[in-house]
Amino acid sequence: MVSLLASINISAQVSLTGIQPYISYHKSKSDFKIADQGQTAQIVVSEHDYKGVIRAAHDLGDDVRKVTGMASPVMVQQSFKKGNIVIGTIGQSRIIDQLIADHVIDVSAIKDQWESYIIQAAGDKLIIAGSDKRGTIFGIYDVSEKIGVSPWYWWADVPAQKSKRLYVKAGKYVQQSPKVKYRGIFINDESPSFSGWSRKKFGGINSKMYVHMFELLLRLKANFLWPAMWGNAFNEDDPMSPVLADEYGIVMGSSHHEPMMRAHKEYTRRVKEVGPWDYTKNAKNLQKFWYEGLERNKSFDNLITVGMRGDGDVAMGKGDDEANMKTLHQVVADQQNIIAKVYHKPLSQVPQAWAIFTEVQRYYDAGFNVPDDVTLLFCDNNWGYIRRTGPEKEKNRKGGLGLYYHIDMNGGPWNDRWINTTTIPKLREQLNLAYQTGINREWIINVGDLKPKELPIDFILHYAWNPDAISANQTFDYTVNWAEGIFGKEHAREIADVVSKYAKYNLRRKPEVQDPNIFSFVNYHEAEREYALWEDLAVKAEALEKRLPIEARDAYYQLVLYPAKASAGVAQMYLNVGRNRLYAKQGRMSANDYAKKAHDLFDLDQKLSSRYNDSIAGGKWKNMMSDVHIGYRQWSMPDSNRLPEMKVVMPLAVPSIGIAVEGSTNAWPNGQNNAQLPTFDVLSKQSYYIDIFNRGEDTFEFTAKANQPWIKVSATKGTVHREMRLFVEMDWSALPVGENQGRIEIKQGNTIVPVSLTAIKSKLPDSEKPFYGGWGEFSIPAQKFSANIPGEHASWTVLPDLGRSVACMGSSNVNMPSEMPAKAPRLEYEVFLPVQGNAKICLGILPTQDVNPQRGLRIAVSIDGEEPVIIDARKGFHDEFQQYTPASLALSPGLKPLPPLGENYALVSRGKLRRNEVFDNLRWLDVDLNVKSAGRHTLKVFMIDPEVVLENIVINPDDRYPSYFGAAPVEHPAAKKK
Incomplete structure (x- = not known):
């Protein structure tokens, strides 16, 4: 919980989770006993207090029972004795008002404040006093949570954390008002x-x-x-x-x-x-x-x-x-x-x-x-x-x-x-x-x-109490503490990992806007990587369930296993549909295997929902998982879950070779252009695949022969029943310097399928720092900068786990004034660009809306010491509810316009990488920069307006090999000059 408490003589502090160390399970001098040796403290609340306070006091009595097995009795009366828990609202409870008058408690820190409270423990009594009705109630429930009763005990069937002994450490704990009213x-x-x-x-x-x-x-x-x-x-x-x-x-x-x-x-x-x-x-x-x-x-x-x-x-x-x-x-x-x-x-x-x-x-x-x-x-x-x-x-x-x-x-x-x-x-x-x-x-x-x-x-509700309490670096800590408060400490980090990842993977492409064609099946192993991430997550979630006590499994299914496994099933189902369609187009018999996998996952989805609705918590949540979520074709919910259309491939009567290569959705022989592998280069030292598959019954033999000694193929012959994958690499020590052409001929009987390739070898760049780069498309994660130079009012800061990948870069001060590049915070990236001339830079930013029309949504980029080009993310921006016009962007009275941006002001093109910024959770900003010489360069990114959050940089996007995420990043190690 984000609120809570500070000990005596210490100004009010806010913890990450609200699980503060004022509950002890062993008595120390002056500690207050809630429960021990089969006895529980009596709770006293004034009959003149609010009904809601009296009701919550009874909840606390029963919460003690949930934890210890014996309830704390609740007395609605005007007097109390030693060993009682005394609860009341300032100005409403005669008991609390008398304690104030007798100087037993000092409530000056909370009096007349909104929803604040104190908890004071001193040996013979525990006092919970609130500044108003909800302040008292919040104080009551804070004790409930800290003794081991989750706020979600009813809504997610979370078992209480058991203990026969409960003490409150001596001291005075003060909770100030929430920051959001x-x-x-x-x-x-x-x-x-x-x-x-x-x-x-x-x-x-x-x-x-x-x-x-x-x-x-x-x-x-x-x-x-x-x-x-x-x-x-x-x-x-x-x-x-x-x-x-x-x-x-x-x-x-x-x-x-x-x-x-x-x-x-x-x-x-x-x-x-x-x-x-x-x-x-x-x-x-x-x-x-x-x-x-x-x-x-x-x-x-x-x-x-x-x-x-x-x-x-x-x-x-x-x-x-x-x-x-x-x-x-x-x-x-x-x-x-x-x-x-x-x-x-x-x-x-x-x-x-x-x-x-x-x-x-x-x-x-x-x-x-x-x-x-x-x-x-x-x-x-x-x-x-x-x-x-x-x-x-x-x-x-x-x-x-x-x-x-x-x-x-x-x-x-x-x-x-x-x-x-x-x-x-x-x-x-x-x-x-x-x-x-x-x-x-x-x-x-x-x-x-x-x-x-x-x-x-x-x-959200805990963050609202004090947003300053959780920095960007503490979001995972919050999730760990949430998991610990529900499932205990032993598996908290693993559970936090699962719930963090299923939401993150869903954010990449939400289930209702999934489509079989989103991820590339032929470029950068994108679909395989996405499938594996979901598979690993589902397996981990299932394995964790078996390690939890029986009484925690209903809560685990609701909060962890169902959302993780069901999300994985839907995502993998769409990936299988997409692969079925591609393989059917290519004539592969394995298309039918992927159709079956999709059908199996569709059936699994229903079984998972049925378990949620019919089985967990004795059927308590009947009908709760009834939303249709598969087969959307428009914004509104379909009338039923439907598998997307798939194809069935019928085998030819005789064995027949088919060839598919990485980087292409085509298949050969097809009587058209020859198969071509993507370019190999000495910097990245790629390995590309060739798939050999059977379009017919039975099996066939094949041979694979390269026309150059520096081409290495994982197998030169074999027998294919369904399909087989070959991997192609270069022997870089034997490859001549320059651009080299080669060919692999794959033969079955009288059928020969040539696969062409290009391999580039040149002198590797010298660099004192790790760098990114190469021939063709490459990407740079935003957080992998080589230098981070602060500006006058802010700096770029790492925002862990934000966005679709590992982290993003955002402003340390979202209230900073707009800055021109000379004074703006700056990120620098070491890059190798082997070709002189135009380079297209694609900045992937979060789809931040036009939050401050009076100033813009701008970022700038340059190479080396060249003049920065300022990009306004609003150019081409589409708000679902509003098209921004010059009139709507007019300055409000009293606001001064920004300085002129100069000639280097770039319009944002949609770019072929971009699909839908809302559904993709990413907006691409494209700019062309002039590379004056081939070699190593420094790419600079400037924060002009603080709301822009940078996630990824793709350089020289290659539209011949389109993908959802772009080329996977590969960082090359430093190679110091001799």
Whole structure:
């Protein structure tokens, strides 16, 4: 947990996980005993305290039972004695107030603060005192978690960590207020899985279900909820739901298109009575509808959504932004009048938010705004990249700035629903960008069905307590501690590795946008490497399950094994389909083998879902894994899982040779151009393959003969039944200097298939540092720089495990001002470029949105001492909801323009490597640089705007050998001059 506690006489600190060392399992002098020798401490809470505090106190009593086998009895009374756990809220509990008056406890550090608390242990008593209702509840649940009860004990069937002895170390522990005020989740896209599960388990999405969710949020130290709204109305479906939310201590809101605490379903149920959802024609009835909603909910703790969109999560009106903004001005003014009438207090004391979602971003960019006491709720692009950082002009806004963020999406640009595809490093990078730029009043996260998004939910809600507590270097540590809190220490690092990798591999290509043609089957062994990564992960996840105690396996299946193995199965299924299609085109009989593998994985997917729905936890999660996730052809969910189309290959009547070579999807003999292997060069010393396969029945003999002595083939003859792979290498000691041509002739009977090749040998470059380079395409991981030179206000810093590969490079200060290259932070890379003239440089950056239109999204690149070329990542940029025009990029009043960028300003081409930056989680920026001489050079990359995050560099992309990731990086060792 990201919050928690500091010992006496030490200023409040924040740990990585909240598992602080104030719980001991052996008594020391002055420690407080919770449990020992079959006895447990009695819990005392005032009858005058909040119902939610009293309820949570009973939870703590039962949590002691979960850990020790014996509950702590709870007494609701006004007195206590030695050995009691005393719980209460300042100003609400007479017991706590008396302890303050008697100077037994000092609460000056938390009094009148938001959601803060102290825990004080002194031999004869343990005191948990909160500054407000939720502060006390959070203090209670902090003790619960630290004694060994996971916040996920119910929602993921996590067993308590057992101990017969529990002590609290003597001292005073202080927790200051959270850095993000409102922190919560949005249950959305909840059909068929969440709704089907709720109906089966609880008879519907009702208060019986919601109390479990309220408790989870509080145990995670969250305080806010947007309830399920697909055909559901939180306040009307079960009137006890809002009552219990308030009793528990949860602030309720309604989604971005459901203003004034009215669910969309409430409108559709009475559409004949209310009339059209059109404020220009039906303002009076809509005002009445909103007034009644607020009047119904006014006694509860709410954060009210204001504004208006069209009926059912669409833009209002007929697409005329000017007309919509004029209407929206009146809507907000009238809504605030309603709020004032209902609440009878200043509007600044009634929490409100306006969601700048989808088309509403255009209104805001065009100058539309809402009153200063309303929180501006900025949004992401639906796939986890925020669309705006906190604007400078809004930094002093009374209502503050908030964020609506997706780790689940049903809609454009494409569905992302079934499984977790969001990594902790990505969350940390994007949420840090939001927080550091002032977005800290409200974070509401679209989590879909809640399951199976447990890990990112856990991280986000704890990170929101204090984003400064977790650096980019600590994201894996967080995951290890999360795993340790659930499964214990022994396997925590291995489990953290599995959950980190399955999400990361999903992020490379999310299941709903998988396609059989994404990864290359013939270039750089890309598909094989991808398949092997998933295979290794699935095997490791299965092996770990067998090493865990029986009581932990239900939790392990939900949190680790199912998402890892099912994700692997879907990814491998698509890879097998792709290989089937390629091999069928080539006439290989093994195409049928890959079709069978795909079918087997498709069947496995159903078995894995069935185990989740029917078997684990005694069938507790029936229907929860019901999302269709295979066979998407458009953004919306298909009606059923479907295998992509595959081909069946029928054998010829007689054995017949077929040849396929690395780097080509063709097969020979085909009567057209000859087979050609990719170029060999002395620097990389490549090995390429030739596949010999049988297009017919029975077997055949073959021979392979090279026409040059420096060509080495792994086999010169053999017998082929199905297929056989030969490897070709060069004897570089025997190869003449220069560009050499060679040929291998492969013969079966009277059929001869020639395979041509080119091998280049030249003097190797001298370099005092390791370098990248060679003939043709090569890539450089961003973190493999040879020098990192800081600028005036920031430096490039390594962001481990971010992006699709090992790490990315980002800014140490996301609030740094834009810099021209002369003063900008700079990365340098040693490269060998063997050819003079034009070199194409492709910078792979994360698909950061146009977060600050007033300045741009720029990076610069140069070779050696040449003038840097500045690239703006917005050129050619497409926002799913907004095409940026010169008018929308105009400077706001009072902001000074940047200095002229000069002549060397590059336009960004899409490039043949680029497919879809959102689906690929990478944006390619292309620039041509002039290489004045062949040899070793220094490539320089400059940080102009701090939001740009660099992942990869591909130099001289070879469109003859296209691939998803580009050529695999190969670092060449230093070769010092003699």
